[in-house]
Amino acid sequence: MTVGIWILGDQLSMTQTALARVIASLKKPPVILIESLRHAQKRPYHRQKLILIWSAMRHFAEELRRSSFPVTYATADDFETPLTAWVKKNGISEIQVMMPSDRPFFQYIQTLKLPCKITLLPNNQFLWSEEEFAQWAKKRKRFLMEDFYREGRRRFGILMAGDKPVGGKWNYDKENRQPPKGKKLKVPRAFWFEPDEITREVIQKVQSLSFPTYGNAEPFRWAVSREGALQVLDYFIEKRLPNFGYYQDAMIAGEETMWHSLISPYLNIGLLHPLEVIQAAERAFFEKRLPINSIEGFIRQILGWREYMRGLYIYLGAEYPEKNWFNHTEPLPDFFWNAEKTNMNCLRQVLIQVQQTGYAHHIQRLMVLSNFALIAGLNPQEVENWFHAAFIDSYDWVMQTNVIGMGLFADGGILASKPYASSANYINRMSNYCQNCQFDWRDRLGENACPFNFLYWNFLERNRDKLKKQGRLSFILANLERMSSEELEIIRKKSTEYLRNFL
Numbered sequence: 481m482t483v484g485i486w487i488l489g490d491q492l493s494m495t496q497t498a499l500a501r502v503i504a505s506l507k508k509p510p511v512i513l514i515e516s517l518r519h520a521q522k523r524p525y526h527r528q529k530l531i532l533i534w535s536a537m538r539h540f541a542e543e544l545r546r547s548s549f550p551v552t553y554a555t556a557d558d559f560e561t562p563l564t565a566w567v568k569k570n571g572i573s574e575i576q577v578m579m580p581s582d583r584p585f586f587q588y589i590q591t592l593k594l595p596c597k598i599t600l601l602p603n604n605q606f607l608w609s610e611e612e613f614a615q616w617a618k619k620r621k622r623f624l625m626e627d628f629y630r631e632g633r634r635r636f637g638i639l640m641a642g643d644k645p646v647g648g649k650w651n652y653d654k655e656n657r658q659p660p661k662g663k664k665l666k667v668p669r670a671f672w673f674e675p676d677e678i679t680r681e682v683i684q685k686v687q688s689l690s691f692p693t694y695g696n697a698e699p700f701r702w703a704v705s706r707e708g709a710l711q712v713l714d715y716f717i718e719k720r721l722p723n724f725g726y727y728q729d730a731m732i733a734g735e736e737t738m739w740h741s742l743i744s745p746y747l748n749i750g751l752l753h754p755l756e757v758i759q760a761a762e763r764a765f766f767e768k769r770l771p772i773n774s775i776e777g778f779i780r781q782i783l784g785w786r787e788y789m790r791g792l793y794i795y796l797g798a799e800y801p802e803k804n805w806f807n808h809t810e811p812l813p814d815f816f817w818n819a820e821k822t823n824m825n826c827l828r829q830v831l832i833q834v835q836q837t838g839y840a841h842h843i844q845r846l847m848v849l850s851n852f853a854l855i856a857g858l859n860p861q862e863v864e865n866w867f868h869a870a871f872i873d874s875y876d877w878v879m880q881t882n883v884i885g886m887g888l889f890a891d892g893g894i895l896a897s898k899p900y901a902s903s904a905n906y907i908n909r910m911s912n913y914c915q916n917c918q919f920d921w922r923d924r925l926g927e928n929a930c931p932f933n934f935l936y937w938n939f940l941e942r943n944r945d946k947l948k949k950q951g952r953l954s955f956i957l958a959n960l961e962r963m964s965s966e967e968l969e970i971i972r973k974k975s976t977e978y979l980r981n982f983l
């Protein structure tokens with residue numbers, strides 16, 4: 481029996497299950513990596529994402545060759561043709577591939593007609609297996625992230641002193657999430673790279689593609705190998721992690737990355753493993769005495785949010801992406817694809833940044849982009865499609881729960897306990913975007929009223945009954961009750977006009 485290993489573009493790790501079992505053997509099995517043009521046309525992907533994946537695949541192929549693997553690197557239209565040719569040429573009787581993280585790709589693999597058997601091996605790029613997560617979820621009525629996170633801390637022994645959390649508290653968020661106002665913040669520069677020859681070749685390929693793609697191809701500054709990703713991680717721990725917690729939610733025009741780690745593109749394709757990242761942050765606490773609020777806040781993102789989102793993605797099943805609890809039907813405005821077309825400064829700043837880099841930090845994604853989509857009543861599936869295409873780190877497993885669940889509350893509260901909806905007040909408090917905007921963040925009814933204000937109240941009014949039943953918004957709904965019918969009429973009119981003009 482001859483085994484061959486197929487490595488997917490988001491499984492670029494020497495320790496992934498299919499490679500881990502043969503890495504020490506003297507005679508290495510044949511491996512194949514495939515750049516499929518048809519796959520790249522599923523949506524108008526960000527050019528930087530295509531460059532990242534294809535360049536990282538090519539670098540990984542080199543690494544495999546250096547480790548004596550016989551590597552076939554195919555650039556093709558589809559997957560089936562090069563797989564079939566490779567199977568025949570190498571007399572392969574069984575293809576082994578690690579279970580894809582994304583459900584649609586798993587389903588696609590099952591439709592392949594290949595001249596040999598194909599075996600899926602467990603995916604080890606996450607800390608919780610599918611079965612372990614199901615065991616945790618099965619026992620509860622509500623899936624509280626905080627409960628899941630604490631279970632993760634205990635299970636993996638992270639930031640624990642015996643059975644108690646280090647420092648006595650599980651969560652230090654009271655000290656985190658400070659607004660950027662009234663301070664002269666000096667943000668350390670991000671750790672970027674110049675493209676090498678392999679990346680330059682891929683940039684050329686991406687620039688000459690004849691199908692629709694999105695965003696700028698250059699400057700391309702992301703890491704494309706494990707070595708580069710580890711440098712980004714080390715730099716983050718040294719320079720950014722100490723302040724990560726304090727300004728985790730802050731947004732400053734021109735400061736695209738703040739103190740964030742910029743590691744999601746690497747974690748999501750296997751160049752970094754979540755456990756090594758968590759352990760590196762934990763070491764920084766014990767060895768360098770970095771502030772616990774930053775360390776704990778950062779670890780919670782990976783051990784908590786990331787695992788929770790992926791666990792729920794699998795657990796909640798294939799219908800979850802279709803959810804639309806508010807029955808929102810407005811189409812995605814053009815300005816999501818072309819930032820110049822919006823005159824709201826916050827949206828413009830974030831969308832220009834996404835166009836240029838494929839990246840925005842969590843609060844930009846949640847409280848600017850998806851908050852807008854939620855209160856404007858945009859169709860959740862259209863919004864999900866946009867996020868999926870536009871971001872460098874987007875994959876089905878991370879998109880569905882983040883956009884449909886967390887961002888748009890389209891699941892009716894399976895994941896979040898209340899919608900992340902806010903008026904301009906939040907954006908003004910947590911950013912300086914409102915300073916240079918033609919709209920007035922304080923105004924909700926006048927000529928210069930910020931659309932975040934009237935759309936917000938319009939959203940609450942439209943969904944008053946649903947939100948009442950849901951329970952967590954009674955304070956804000958009481959304010960809605962106090963509004964006069966004239967005020968509500970103006971809000972309705974302004975919202976309709978806005979949606980007519982911009983959507």
Ligand SMILES: Cc1cc2nc3c(=O)[nH]c(=O)nc-3n(C[C@H](O)[C@H](O)[C@H](O)COP(=O)(O)OP(=O)(O)OC[C@H]3O[C@@H](n4cnc5c(N)ncnc54)[C@H](O)[C@@H]3O)c2cc1C
Pocket residue numbers: 739740741742743744745747748778781782785786787789840841842843845846850867871873874875878879882883886887
């Ligand atoms: C609407 C929306 C869309 C999102 N789309 C994506 C996406 O396509 N890909 C993606 O990886 N994350 C996504 N996230 C989660 C989060 O915003 C990004 O992981 C984070 O901004 C990546 O930047 P960073 O590496 O600098 O993160 P940091 O702020 O430095 O956080 C560290 C790490 O924590 C993990 N993390 C934190 N929150 C989440 C979360 N909610 N879900 C999953 N991982 C999390 C990421 O791996 C991240 O790299 C989305 C969130 C929202 C609200």
